Amino acid sequence: xxxxxxxxxxxxxxxxxxxxxxxxxxxxxxxxxxxxxxxxxxxxxxxxxxxxxxxxxxxxxxxxxxxxxxxxxxxxxxxxxxxxxxxxxxxxxxxxxxxxxxxxxxxxxxxxxx
Amino acid sequence: xxxxxxxxxxxxxxxxxxxxxxxxxxxxxxxxxxxxxxxxxxxxxxxxxxxxxxxxxxxxxxxxxxxxxxxxxxxxxxxxxxxxxxxxxxxxxxxxxxxxxxxxxxxxxxxxxxxx
Numbered sequence: 001x002x003x004x005x006x007x008x009x010x011x012x013x014x015x016x017x018x019x020x021x022x023x024x025x026x027x028x029x030x031x032x033x034x035x036x037x038x039x040x041x042x043x044x045x046x047x048x049x050x051x052x053x054x055x056x057x058x059x060x061x062x063x064x065x066x067x068x069x070x071x072x073x074x075x076x077x078x079x080x081x082x083x084x085x086x087x088x089x090x091x092x093x094x095x096x097x098x099x100x101x102x103x104x105x106x107x108x109x110x111x112x113x114x
Numbered sequence: 115x116x117x118x119x120x121x122x123x124x125x126x127x128x129x130x131x132x133x134x135x136x137x138x139x140x141x142x143x144x145x146x147x148x149x150x151x152x153x154x155x156x157x158x159x160x161x162x163x164x165x166x167x168x169x170x171x172x173x174x175x176x177x178x179x180x181x182x183x184x185x186x187x188x189x190x191x192x193x194x195x196x197x198x199x200x201x202x203x204x205x206x207x208x209x210x211x212x213x214x215x216x217x218x219x220x221x222x223x224x225x226x227x228x229x230x
Contacts, residue, residue, distance in 0.1 A: 040224075041223060041224070042118075042204055042221035042223050043157070043204070043221045045219065045220070048217075048218060088157070090219075101172060102159075102219060103159075103173075104149075104156035104157040104158075106154065106155050106156045
């Protein structure tokens with residue numbers, strides 16, 4: 001079963017605009033990660049936010065986490081055509097000290113139009 | 115470092131054939147995993163390993179076997195291929211997962227498998 005579900009499934013914006021993607025999950029987590037996948041390629045890690053953090057920045061990326069609502073958002077500011085990709089959230093919900101796994105959502109397909 | 119490498123990049127099998135998808139990493143990562151990705155879906159975990167000699171099942175393990183005889187290699191075996199196993203397979207690795215939170219996973223480029 002999938003833990004994280006992204007919303008929207010597809011997003012199309014103009015270059016220079018901001019893109020916001022949301023992720024909802026069902027159980028308690030240790031951390032939440034965002035990955036990007038360009039067409040036909042493997043996933044690339046973007047950012048990790050721990051359960052005791054509320055916001056994190058990395059370059060043009062801003063991630064928020066609301067554990068009370070079991071949701072996270074990824075904001076890409078000043079988007080570029082090169083940001084066109086699928087974006088996935090992944091949650092780590094295992095018990096501390098155990099061999100934990102990441103559970104991926106179904107992704108948001110972002111298209112940035114030049 | 116080459117990172118995570120996978121071979122082959124593409125493969126076509128007939129129903130009932132067996133094959134091994136290769137995965138290797140040169141980052142001395144303890145944790146390795148195999149995922150499959152189907153159209154419109156996220157990645158689903160097939161099998162994973164927290165270190166040499168230790169493997170465990172993920173969400174969708176049926177029809178697949180793994181072994182971890184070295185830190186570097188984590189092959190995935192399809193025992194008797196079925197059309198339902200047509201998918202893109204990704205191998206990933208990360209630092210020790212035996213304690214502490216999950217770390218960044220590094221993904222290989224994937225193997226596109228078609229089973230006729």
